[in-house]
Amino acid sequence: MTEAREPAARPARYTPGTPCWVSLMVHGMAATQEFYGSLFGWEFVPGPQQLGPYVRAQLGGQEVAGIGQLPPDRHLPVAWTPYLASEDVDLTAETVRLCGGTVGVGPLDAGDAGRLLIGLDPSGAVFGVWQAAALLGTSVAxxxxxxxxxxxxxxxxxxxxxxxxxxxxxxxxxxxxxxxxxxxxxxxxxxxxxxxxxxxxxxxxxxxxxxxxxxxxxxxxxxxxxxxxxxxxxxxxxxxxxxxxxxxxxxxxxxxxxxxxxx
The missing domain is CATH 3.10.180.10 (2,3-Dihydroxybiphenyl 1,2-Dioxygenase, domain 1)
Incomplete structure (x- = not known):
């Protein structure tokens, strides 16, 4: 086993473009939480719920990642999605479209946590964009x-x-x-x-x-x-x-x- 290290604090606010969050949408929320909790030692707290049932994974009370519930009628790939930091999600959405990408979800507010969109790049890869408010993003590294x-x-x-x-x-x-x-x-x-x-x-x-x-x-x-x-x-x-x-x-x-x- 390797030696334990002290957690590194993330910056107060992420530089635009930096991956600041990662989220997973699944069919079985309870089983998925049990899996990642056992694998990584994560604990979970609820919210925000704007896209349906959602929990935030934490280590020692610090934010790490998110897990959400896929609608039962949506047969979408189950995949981890990184969110890239933006100071203006709406402007980023316009630029995504102008550059040949697609905005699939949003821009929309996630309560007081922030504002987001989910897009596809020209090759079809899914990514997210996060404009932070109360939730700055992953807070430990x-x-x-x-x-x-x-x-x-x-x-x-x-x-x-x-x-x-x-x-x-x-x-x-x-x-x-x-x-x-x-x-x-x-x-x-x-x-x-x-x-x-x-x-x-x-x-x-x-x-x-x-x-x-x-x-x-x-x-x-x-x-x-x-x-x-x-x-x-x-x-x-x-x-x-x-x-x-x-x-x-x-x-x-x-x-x-x-x-x-x-x-």
Missing amino acids: GVPGTPAWHELLTVETEGVAKFYETVFGFEEEPVVSADLDYVTLHAGGRPVAGLHGVGHDLPRDRGPHWMTYFEVADADAATRLLVDLGGHVLRPPHDSPHGRVATVADPEGARFSLIENPR
Whole structure:
């Protein structure tokens, strides 16, 4: 096991474009809370309820992520969705449309928590946008159970990179490699997300999609626990330049990654 670390406080307000929240819409709220509570040690508090039943996951009383209930008549993919910070969701919605994206939900108010939209980029990947009010977003980082990174898996990065740069003001830093199509997006002078072009390796049943990496203390132990809780291993733990990583899915099929950062 790796050594425990003190939580890192998130900034008082997120730089526009920075992933500030991650949310999962599911069919079975109770079972999903039990799964992630056991896996990550999350506790749950209710609200906001503007989109139906919704809970916020917390670690030590600090906000981490959200889980909501899918309407029973909506057969939508169960997937983790990152929300990117915006100072004006309505203006962001206009820019999304002008740049070839689609606004699927919103903009709308989530009570006094903030204002949001859910959109699709030109490749069809779903993302959210959050204009913070009472809920600034994820308020703890750098400890097991918190989002560590967000990465878009897509066919190729060139076209979709221009979309995100224009809408959110990102600066990009391509990886110079003959066999790797990867772009790191920067906001406020620091890397905040990645775009990974995987070509024909993109899952046919999923299409372009965002992948959230959650930090764990021990990737192998966390993967074993996930299986015991009813989850599925899509790619077993393996070493990467950024730490030991496993790609997994929860019992409803939502894909995410576990990452044990090198110390």
